[in-house]
Amino acid sequence: MADYPFKDIEAKWQRFWEENKTFRTPSDVDTSKPKYYVLDMFPYPSGIGLHVGHPLGYIATDIVSRFKRMRGFNVLHPMGFDSFGLPAEQFAVEHGVHPRITTEKNIENMVRQLKAIGLSYDWDRKLATTDVEYYRWTQWIFLQLYNSYYDSEEDRARPIYELEAKLAAEDPSWETKSDAERGTMLAEHRLAYLAEVPVNWCPALGTVLANEEVTSEGRSERGHHPVYKRPLRQWMLRITAYADRLERDLELVDWPEPVKLMQRNWVGRSEGAHIDFDIANGEHTSGVFTTRPDTLFGATYMVLAPEHPLVDRITTEDRKEEVLAYLREAERRTDIDRMADSRIKTGVFTGAYATNPATGKEIPIWIADYVLMGYGTGAIMAVPGQDERDWEFAEAFDLPIVRTVEPPADFDGKAYMGEGKVINSGFLNGLYIDEAIQKTIAWLEEIGCGEGTVTYKLRDWLFSRQRYWGEPFPILHGPDGTIRAVDAGRLPVVLPDMDDFRPTVTDDPEAPPLPPLSRAPESWRFVDVDGVRYERELNTMPQWAGSCWYYLRFIDHTNDLHAVDKEREHYWMTDHGVDLYIGGVEHAVLHLLYARFWHKVLYDLGHVSTPEPFQKLFVTGPEPFGRLFNQGYILAFAYRDERGIAVEATDVVDQDGNPAMEVQDHPGRRFFYKGRPVSQEYGKMGKSLKNAVSPDEINGRYGCDTLRLYEMYMGPLEASKPWNTRDIIGVNRFLRRIWRNFTGEDSDAIRVSDVDPSDDLLKALHRTIKRVTDDFERLSFNTAIAALIEFTSKLNPLESIPRAVAEPFVLMLAPLAPHIAEELWQRMGGTESLAYESWPVWDERYLVQDLIKIAVQVNGKVRATIMIAPDSEEADVLSLARQDENVARHLEGKQLRREIYVPGRIVNLVAS
RNA sequence: GCCGGGAUGGCGGAAUUGGUAGACGCAACGGACUUAAAAUCCGUUGGGCGAAAGCCCGUGCGGGUUCGAGUCCCGCUCUCGGUACCA
Numbered sequence: 001m002a003d004y005p006f007k008d009i010e011a012k013w014q015r016f017w018e019e020n021k022t023f024r025t026p027s028d029v030d031t032s033k034p035k036y037y038v039l040d041m042f043p044y045p046s047g048i049g050l051h052v053g054h055p056l057g058y059i060a061t062d063i064v065s066r067f068k069r070m071r072g073f074n075v076l077h078p079m080g081f082d083s084f085g086l087p088a089e090q091f092a093v094e095h096g097v098h099p100r101i102t103t104e105k106n107i108e109n110m111v112r113q114l115k116a117i118g119l120s121y122d123w124d125r126k127l128a129t130t131d132v133e134y135y136r137w138t139q140w141i142f143l144q145l146y147n148s149y150y151d152s153e154e155d156r157a158r159p160i161y162e163l164e165a166k167l168a169a170e171d172p173s174w175e176t177k178s179d180a181e182r183g184t185m186l187a188e189h190r191l192a193y194l195a196e197v198p199v200n201w202c203p204a205l206g207t208v209l210a211n212e213e214v215t216s217e218g219r220s221e222r223g224h225h226p227v228y229k230r231p232l233r234q235w236m237l238r239i240t241a242y243a244d245r246l247e248r249d250l251e252l253v254d255w256p257e258p259v260k261l262m263q264r265n266w267v268g269r270s271e272g273a274h275i276d277f278d279i280a281n282g283e284h285t286s287g288v289f290t291t292r293p294d295t296l297f298g299a300t301y302m303v304l305a306p307e308h309p310l311v312d313r314i315t316t317e318d319r320k321e322e323v324l325a326y327l328r329e330a331e332r333r334t335d336i337d338r339m340a341d342s343r344i345k346t347g348v349f350t351g352a353y354a355t356n357p358a359t360g361k362e363i364p365i366w367i368a369d370y371v372l373m374g375y376g377t378g379a380i381m382a383v384p385g386q387d388e389r390d391w392e393f394a395e396a397f398d399l400p401i402v403r404t405v406e407p408p409a410d411f412d413g414k415a416y417m418g419e420g421k422v423i424n425s426g427f428l429n430g431l432y433i434d435e436a437i438q439k440t441i442a443w444l445e446e447i448g449c450g451e452g453t454v455t456y457k458l459r460d461w462l463f464s465r466q467r468y469w470g471e472p473f474p475i476l477h478g479p480d481g482t483i484r485a486v487d488a489g490r491l492p493v494v495l496p497d498m499d500d501f502r503p504t505v506t507d508d509p510e511a512p513p514l515p516p517l518s519r520a521p522e523s524w525r526f527v528d529v530d531g532v533r534y535e536r537e538l539n540t541m542p543q544w545a546g547s548c549w550y551y552l553r554f555i556d557h558t559n560d561l562h563a564v565d566k567e568r569e570h571y572w573m574t575d576h577g578v579d580l581y582i583g584g585v586e587h588a589v590l591h592l593l594y595a596r597f598w599h600k601v602l603y604d605l606g607h608v609s610t611p612e613p614f615q616k617l618f619v620t621g622p623e624p625f626g627r628l629f630n631q632g633y634i635l636a637f638a639y640r641d642e643r644g645i646a647v648e649a650t651d652v653v654d655q656d657g658n659p660a661m662e663v664q665d666h667p668g669r670r671f672f673y674k675g676r677p678v679s680q681e682y683g684k685m686g687k688s689l690k691n692a693v694s695p696d697e698i699n700g701r702y703g704c705d706t707l708r709l710y711e712m713y714m715g716p717l718e719a720s721k722p723w724n725t726r727d728i729i730g731v732n733r734f735l736r737r738i739w740r741n742f743t744g745e746d747s748d749a750i751r752v753s754d755v756d757p758s759d760d761l762l763k764a765l766h767r768t769i770k771r772v773t774d775d776f777e778r779l780s781f782n783t784a785i786a787a788l789i790e791f792t793s794k795l796n797p798l799e800s801i802p803r804a805v806a807e808p809f810v811l812m813l814a815p816l817a818p819h820i821a822e823e824l825w826q827r828m829g830g831t832e833s834l835a836y837e838s839w840p841v842w843d844e845r846y847l848v849q850d851l852i853k854i855a856v857q858v859n860g861k862v863r864a865t866i867m868i869a870p871d872s873e874e875a876d877v878l879s880l881a882r883q884d885e886n887v888a889r890h891l892e893g894k895q896l897r898r899e900i901y902v903p904g905r906i907v908n909l910v911a912s
Numbered sequence: 913g914c915c916g917g918g919a920u921g922g923c924g925g926a927a928u929u930g931g932u933a934g935a936c937g938c939a940a941c942g943g944a945c946u947u948a949a950a951a952u953c954c955g956u957u958g959g960g961c962g963a964a965a966g967c968c969c970g971u972g973c974g975g976g977u978u979c980g981a982g983u984c985c986c987g988c989u990c991u992c993g994g995u996a997c998c999a
Contacts, residue, residue, distance in 0.1 A: 091965075262994060388977095713925090724923080726938070790936070859980090
């Protein structure tokens with residue numbers, strides 16, 4: 001018998017789709033039809049190619065795209081590449097080839113691999129962040145940020161010239177200021193600004209990194225190199241202005257709760273009070289932030305962060321030497337050191353005193369690195385009685401401790417953070433904490449010594465990198481230190497071609513950063529504008545920049561007048577933004593937070609979704625992604641030798657010589673690699689564990705329809721689950737069975753006939769349509785496939801398949817296994833692709849059953865099942881239930897207390 | 913430490929609102945076809961007792977709510993993520 005010729009079929013249909021541009025979404029779609037925008041998270045074009053874990057999400061979005069097309073939606077389903085940035089550049093550096101070349105090659109290879117699994121992208125819209133025509137608009141968005149400020153009264157971004165006009169009108173001294181002074185004033189409000197900030201400097205990568213790119217061990221996420229804190233003048237984006245909205249607007253989106261929570265934690269909103277402390281009898285003041293103003297009476301000392309500006313000014317002569325020594329030590333300590341002895345408190349006394357406004361007492365001011373300059377005001381009031389860290393510090397340095405909350409009688413700990421009544425606190429005594437907080441804030445505001453306030457953990461976004469492979473900033477530096485933005489009309493600022501693009505790397509944490517662009521030809525570096533010679537900004541943007549807005553460019557990828565056309569943007573982004581966005585949780589915080597931030601800025605400035613004059617018609621929301629779905633990881637067994645080094649999993653065998661891949665989940669196996677014993681473990685599939693399986697390999701052996709089905713059949717999309725090559729045979733058998741059922745012995749024929757299907761078969765069909773449709777809607781592909789497999793078993797015994805059943809079946813199969821479905825469709829007489837055929841609809845009439853089986857329980861235990869008509873009267877059902885032999889036996893000699901009948905579901909007879 | 917997810921047969925998993933736990937697939941075992949193997953088809957398969965009818969136990973552990981709990985509540989264990997002196 002001829003076997004299922006998957007190679008021919010898959011090659012044929014992939015060629016067909018490509019030649020006919022089957023999945024092209026025209027620029028001018030019929031906008032009377034509903035739209036559906038399905039997006040995958042932007043991949044970076046890796047040099048080593050895909051393994052079977054990568055396409056998991058792509059297959060899922062592809063199924064949804066194909067399903068939605070058949071349901072009459074205009075579907076936008078594009079793919080592109082996040083090709084700037086560290087990984088692409090490191091790959092190029094390691095291979096000694098220009099990143100432009102490696103990037104192009106890697107993209108080409110990745111596109112080939114994606115096409116080979118039959119993904120229905122509109123490849124005409126393919127883009128890469130490294131395309132000049134793309135990053136031109138990334139630079140344009142940067143200018144939007146640079147040229148706007150956050151109006152906290154209107155709670156939105158506005159053009160900077162409006163602030164300029166406002167200052168000119170309101171500030172009488174504006175007239176008298178120089179251009180440079182005005183520039184400085186405006187810079188303090190721009191959403192993109194230069195600032196000298198303590199940054200994460202990674203000498204081994206030759207660049208600074210965002211906090212987010214530094215691991216909790218104080219190393220670079222890429223390459224795991226040590227990172228040092230250093231003050232450097234850098235570009236920053238004022239994301240903190242949006243902290244509140246980034247948190248609040250999470251309510252608008254349908255995202256997994258844990259992802260929302262991670263974003264909330266990252267923004268880190270906390271309510272409390274700002275309290276001013278007089279220092280040295282009113283010579284200075286320092287504000288502190290606290291979430292527990294109620295404990296003010298227990299503030300027995302104050303602590304400043306080592307970088308705090310007041311440190312210099314308040315330290316007394318006799319303490320200077322010791323303080324300086326501590327500051328130097330703190331500066332030298334990397335985050336790694338701080339991790340190592342994280343719980344041991346260090347600090348030094350400044351010799352200065354502050355006045356506790358509640359008690360009027362003098363309290364000593366200390367410096368300690370457990371207080372961070374980047375949070376709150378960089379200074380705290382220390383309340384050891386109610387704070388563990390302060391308690392530890394107070395114990396270490398023998399500072400006074402006053403409890404201001406009465407701990408329970410059996411409390412034997414140190415600092416007490418729980419509920420209780422306030423003590424030792426004057427006018428607050430006897431109150432509960434919540435009341436005391438309110439009363440303290442009211443009192444502070446009354447005496448003008450503080451106020452209720454909100455603080456966020458979120459910091460401004462460090463936006464420059466000393467790297468070659470990124471978007472150049474559209475910024476010019478004048479000889480007098482002034483900054484000038486490149487005119488939007490003069491974009492793009494093209495990244496100059498350079499033979500030597502390597503970063504200047506060093507082991508010396510003190511070495512100054514030298515961006516590769518400082519070696520660019522003078523013709524690029526210097527620009528004359530209005531007779532002034534400017535030097536270009538030499539830093540480049542981080543990788544996040546390009547991925548912040550690509551979903552907008554896909555909508556209108558060839559527009560050379562705008563980043564995206566308003567009408568098109570309006571159509572595709574209306575209501576929910578991107579309708580479905582699938583990707584890994586690793587992007588739950590950073591990418592999504594950054595993209596939301598940019599989107600909100602563009603929204604405020606009116607570049608996305610013009611607000612309509614009528615509230616009700618105000619359709620497009622300020623959030624880019626409506627529904628987010630996190631896919632799980634693909635896991636696989638991995639093997640290590642005695643030295644703990646991972647070995648190629650494919651070459652491992654068990655004690656009987658069976659390949660490990662076949663028997664790895666069997667008990668009692670010992671494994672060997674080249675005759676030497678290895679240990680088994682289990683982890684994320686990838687290069688480092690040497691347990692990657694290539695999709696090319698599976699495609700060659702079983703075909704990509706099988707690969708697609710297997711990846712979806714493994715389990716729920718969001719769960720992490722083990723890859724088991726052995727299990728693939730199951731879905732492959734399913735496809736082969738379909739092939740045989742439809743073609744019979746002669747694989748050129750088709751066994752579809754025009755006979756009427758039996759009632760039984762129709763009922764099974766309609767039940768399957770309902771199951772598959774519902775399962776697709778909730779992205780439950782594993783159960784949809786199970787439903788189709790069950791249905792296929794009904795076709796096995798048939799001489800021929802009635803057309804009325806064959807057609808809907810093939811259509812349901814199409815999103816999952818499109819190649820075989822297209823082939824069968826054509827053989828059944830289809831003249832073109834089935835991609836836009838209507839999705840089958842179930843008929844409720846076929847779902848009602850004459851008789852249903854329900855369980856009969858006695859005291860909650862199933863004792864029988866009975867067949868009843870679904871609309872039977874309760875009394876009839878109960879009587880039928882009682883008559884059952886086994887039920888009667890269990891009721892014998894007992895008193896029937898209660899009879900429960902849940903219609904169509906269950907009977908429970910309670911007896912004792 | 914804190915926050916979040918998860919735990920169901922030998923394995924992957926199903927059970928959508930509290931209603932017959934284990935759908936579907938893999939593996940295993942038995943059988944059919946075959947000279948043989950592959951492929952295919954049929955059957956069995958949570959554990960225990962029983963000749964059978966049937967009975968007992970069973971969704972990480974211990975309690976609880978309910979006529980009824982994998983599902984809800986309380987207390988744990990393990991595991992995977994996130995985060996880490998955030999005042």
